[in-house]
Each structure stands twice: as structure tokens, then as C-alpha cells.
């Protein structure tokens with residue numbers, strides 16, 4: 365059983381990619397289980413097999429504890445972590461080939477809180493887990509935002525410690541030149557620095573440069589795979605990259 369956690373900033377397309385990648389795997393005759401870990405979601409573009417909303421009631425938590433939307437999310441994820449054994453049992457009971465876990469829009473809930481870590485630790489088997497960090501090209505097609513995104517994904521990697529692949533999503537909605545530009549930033553550090561120097565100035569430039577230098581090896585070690593969850597383009601490449609990462613992880617931990 366391989367488990368893939370889909371993480372990323374709000375609206376980057378995590379749920380749509382969960383659905384699309386699930387469909388793609390099923391088209392390859394894989395037995396797939398989809399897990400929703402977003403307690404507050406109302407409409408999901410797929411039918412979750414395991415749903416955190418069966419274990420926590422976000423609306424009730426918000427009204428009975430008189431919490432605001434974000435505090436209620438934190439309380440919900442805390443409540444969910446108390447059910448982690450049941451969630452794990454339910455996931456494992458399917459004995460699936462692939463488990464794809466869709467995480468909440470509020471990235472920090474899953475990536476930086478202890479409860480998220482507990483869920484990530486307990487769902488799936490230790491040596492067979494990877495993360496897909498979904499990049500939104502509407503945000504990261506500006507060089508300093510690209511660096512911010514790499515910084516954020518590196519923090520998530522640092523926090524959860526699973527192998528990570530970047531999926532540059534929504535490529536159907538941007539130009540091929542933009543896709544190439546983003547790929548070039550991830551593949552050539554010189555190109556990234558050059559564009560940084562052309563597009564930022566003064567203190568911002570030296571700061572971005574310092575961050576980029578720090579992230580250099582991390583960026584190089586985490587490939588960016590362009591995909592579209594709408595047209596399914598790039599999903600076979602995403603799968604191949606994930607498979608390679610899962611295999612390496614398996615060998616490394618053996």
C-alpha cells in the first residue's frame with residue numbers, strides 16, 4: 365500500500381488533483397482509496413472512501429464552542445487526531461494499492477501542527493509514503509513568489525519528513541512559455557538567480573537571493589512535474605516520479 369499526501373496552499377487544486385490522480389490510477393487498474401482530511405470542506409470533487417467529517421463535526425464545534433472559523437478548524441483537527449486509530453483502521457481495511465490523502469486548505473493545520481503530524485504518521489505504512497506539494501502557477505509564476513513557494517514546501521518537507529514531489533498544477537490555464545519558465549527556475553539555479561536579479565531590487569533582491577542559495581540543493585532534489593487536474597496531462601509523469609521516490613524511500617529505510 366502506497367500513500368500519497370496531497371498538500372499545498374489554499375485553492376492550489378489539492379482536491380481536484382486528488383480526484384484526477386485517483387481516476388488516473390484507477391484507469392491503470394489500481395485499487396485506490398481517497399481520504400478527505402479537510403473537516404470544513406462542503407463540496408469535494410470526488411467521493412471520499414474515508415472522510416474526516418465522519419469523525420468530527422466542524423459546524424457543531426464552531427457553534428457549541430463559540431469559535432471562529434479558524435479556531436474551529438484547529439479544534440476539529442485536534443478532535444480528529446483523537447480518532448487516529450479508527451481512521452487508520454478504516455484506511456487499512458481496504459488493503460488498497462494506493463491511498464491518496466487530500467489535506468486541508470489551511471496548510472499549517474496539517475503541515476505544522478502536532479495533530480497533522482500524528483495523522484501523517486499513522487495513515488499508511490512508514491516506508492511507502494510520499495507527498496505531492498501542489499504549486500499554483502497563478503501564484504508562483506513571479507520569481508519571488510516561486511522562491512516563497514519553495515521555501516514553504518521545504519518547511520513542509522522539514523516538518524513531515526516524507527519524500528516530496530512538486531506538482532505544478534493548472535498548466536491548462538497558463539501558457540507553455542510560463543510552464544517552461546517555472547521548470548527552468550527549478551532546473552537551473554543560474555536562470556533562477558538571473559531572473560531574480562532582473563525582477564527584484566535592493567534589499568528584496570539580496571534577501572531573495574539568500575533564501576534561494578539556502579534552498580539550492582533542496583530545489584534541485586525535488587522535481588517539478590507540470591500537470592493539469594482538468595485535462596489529466598502530466599499525471600503519468602507525476603506517477604512515475606512518485607513511484608521512483610517511493611522506491612528510493614523504501615530502499616533507504618530498509
Ligand SMILES: Nc1nc2c(ncn2[C@@H]2O[C@H](COP(=O)(O)OP(=O)(O)OP(=O)(O)O)[C@@H](O)[C@H]2O)c(=O)[nH]1
Pocket residue numbers: 372373374375376377378379380381402467468469470533534535536537591592593594595
Ligand atoms: N484550470 C484548472 N483549474 C483547476 C485545476 N485544478 C484545480 N482547478 C480549479 O482550482 C480551484 C480550486 O481547486 P480545489 O481542488 O478545490 O483546490 P484545493 O487546493 O483543494 O482548495 P482548498 O482545499 O480550499 O484549499 C477550483 O476552481 C478548481 O476547479 C487545473 O488543473 N486546471
Ligand SMILES: [Mg+2]
Pocket residue numbers: 378379380402405466467468469
Ligand atoms: Mg480542497
